[in-house]
Amino acid sequence: MQASHPRLHALLRAVGEAPYESDEAQDVRFGLPDQSGQERWLRLDEIPLPPDTPTAWPR
Numbered sequence: 001m002q003a004s005h006p007r008l009h010a011l012l013r014a015v016g017e018a019p020y021e022s023d024e025a026q027d028v029r030f031g032l033p034d035q036s037g038q039e040r041w042l043r044l045d046e047i048p049l050p051p052d053t054p055t056a057w058p059r
Contacts, residue, residue, distance in 0.1 A: 010053045011044055 019031040021041070029041040045056070 007054050010049045014047050
């Protein structure tokens, strides 16, 4: 959390201590509850962040 990257901070807060697993494509997914409380497995780029979070760097 000492990094000066606000998007990284937002992702770390969103993931917290959520369970994670790697799939066949080596994508890591995190088990996070959705708005109804159901667990969903999401990649980092799929995790919803607050609207004021800076966007990701273009690839």
